Amino acid sequence: MSKGIKIVTIGGGSSYTPELVEGFIKRYEELPVSELWLVDIEAGREKLEIVGNLAKRMIEKAGLPIDVHLTLDRKAALKGADFVTTQFRVGLLDARAKDERIPLSHGVLGQETNGPGGLFKGLRTIPVILDIVKDIKELCPDAWLVNFTNPAGMVTEAVLRYTDHKKIVGLCNVPIGIEMGVAKLLDVDHSRIRIDFAGLNHMVYGLDVYLDGVSVKDRVIELLTSPENSSFVKNVEGQGWEPEFIRALNALTCPYHLYYYKSDEMLEKELKNFKAGTTRAEVVKKLEEELFELYKDTNLAIKPPQLE
Known part of the structure; x- marks a missing residue:
């Protein structure tokens, strides 16, 4: 019997991770994952622990032989990986708030994938993805990189243009x-x-x-x-x-x-939210806090419907 598949998720402490884990559980017959490594940085340690423990409970409930590893050591995780998925946010949601608020303060659309906000995020994110690719080339050169990090188009294109790692797919839902x-x-x-x-x-x-x-x-x-x-x-x-x-x-x-x-209408709406202090970043931050409170529940062993 062939060995199972090793998947490394960079940004593993994301609130979206339970959805990813649910996907692996549902598709286990087609994608027999044996190891799932959830990787994050020091600033995301607490979230990684919370979401990682939920992932372990979900897999245990499903009765599948998938080993879940939680680590802050990206290089240790990447060794021998078959697939690497990326879903990280450089600067966390505070940076997203700036991406939205700085353009809006000048009367320009602020959004995390379009316009100046998207460019800000791209400039923060591209150096990090290029560093990750260096590690992939060294530790798991045959791995497919599946990027879910926004701005997805810019990030994926940067890898294709400025590295020789061509096994990359950029995804968006x-x-x-x-x-x-x-x-x-x-x-x-x-x-x-x-x-x-x-x-x-x-x-x-x-x-x-x-x-x-x-x-x-x-x-x-x-x-x-x-x-x-x-x-x-x-x-x-x-x-x-x-x-x-x-x-x-x-x-x-x-x-x-x-x-x-509909740029004018969208700008008008976003300026109204901006003045009320409710840009998308603030909304997501509140939602994320609520989700992580749910994830802490040791009796929870499924993806909560609120994540939808």
């Missing part, structure tokens, strides 16, 4: 979120839906939608023209799309398009 949203809209199982996407990560268009292999784009666009159905991803609150716009575009939009097609 927007496209899969759109697919799941369409499945919900049509009241069918997600496995029956396929979408042809053009673009990348936070800038994707759905060019066609298939239900059981048959195009249903026109039907979906009609459903989408009702305002309550116009945004699939909950972490971007939009203004909704005008039905005429969606019909004229003749494609599915993603929520991040609001920052481009």
Whole structure:
């Protein structure tokens, strides 16, 4: 029998980690993970312990032979890894607040993947991902790097341009979120839906939608023209799309398009939040604190529904 798969997650103390662990549990037959190493830095030690212990309880409840290791030593974790996933935030949520607040203080959109805020985050993050790749080249050169760190496009492109490590995939949950949203809209199982996407990560268009292999784009666009159905991803609150716009575009939009097609409205909304002290960073910080209080519960052995 072949040895199991070793996966290293950098930024393992993230509040999103239980979702990742749930994914590994559900797909164990296809992806037989034997070792999961959760890596963080000193500033994230407490969160790593909390979320790491929840991960161990989840795996124990599932009855799977996956060993979970918690460490602050990235190099020790990377040795012999098959896959490395990255989900870290340089400067933590306090830095995100600056990414949003500095542009807004100048009357410009502040957002963690677009505009000046996205560039700030990219400038902090790219040197770190390049350091990680150096370690990968030394300790696990055959490993695939799966990047989930924003700004995903910039970070992934930096690795492809400025290192010789080409085994990298940049991921974002927007496209899969759109697919799941369409499945919900049509009241069918997600496995029956396929979408042809053009673009990348936070800038994707759905060019066609298939239900059981048959195009249903026109039907979906009609459903989408009702305002309550116009945004699939909950972490971007939009203004909704005008039905005429969606019909004229003749494609599915993603929520991040609001920052481009409706810049004035989005800026107005974000400035209002900024003045009230409730930028997205503050909202996420509060949510994260609530999640970690839940994660501390030693009786909890599943991904809590609040993470959705």
